[in-house]
Amino acid sequence: DIQMTQSPSSVSASVGDRVTITCRASQGISSWLAWYQQKPGKAPKLLIYVASTLQSGVPSRFSGSGSGTDFTLTISSLQPEDFATYFCQQTNSFPITFGQGTRLEIK
């Protein structure tokens, strides 16, 4: 199975800050990497797929990069609605696996 490791596990930031979350795969997954946002009590929401393609309707302050084993999600200027938990996901091979999540909290 491919293990996905996110860092940090949690981060505190302020509105307007730039935040970067990283995700590392235990083996190469090409660009088969997606990012999801989850708010408490809600289902996850797809933000980015194939490492860097923004899902329709997602604000342009979100961006993704990387390939192979190392990936990043960047939020260029945090907005109040961005405080949530973020998960990476690999779809290169079964079983599909997720990172453990990064909780983004208000400082």
Add this chain to the structure above:
Amino acid sequence: QVQLVESGGGVVQPGRSLRLSCAASRFTFSSYAMHWVRQAPGKGLEWVAVISYDGSDKYYLDSVKGRFTISRDNSKNTLYLQMNSLRLEDTAVYYCASSNNWNDVFDYWGQGTLVTVSS
């Protein structure tokens, strides 16, 4: 607006069975692969199973293989998860989710249904 609505969750004793349903509306259900994903309380996301658009292919997480069965009825726009021999560690919110292909990202999700396995 695509809608996926799960039902069938509840409290069940270890070793017993439960069947979850996911009713789809406002999209062409029969054209999409469908997944079950679970999330234990306060934990991360865990993919459970996938079924191809026509039901001909299925994959499972190793820890549920032989105990859980994913199926679909395209005439009813409904996805199912039959869960047998439930264990304490199966306690989670179970989400259904759709994808364009069976190894693609999950673009639509239901709101989830809670399964609690407890004696």
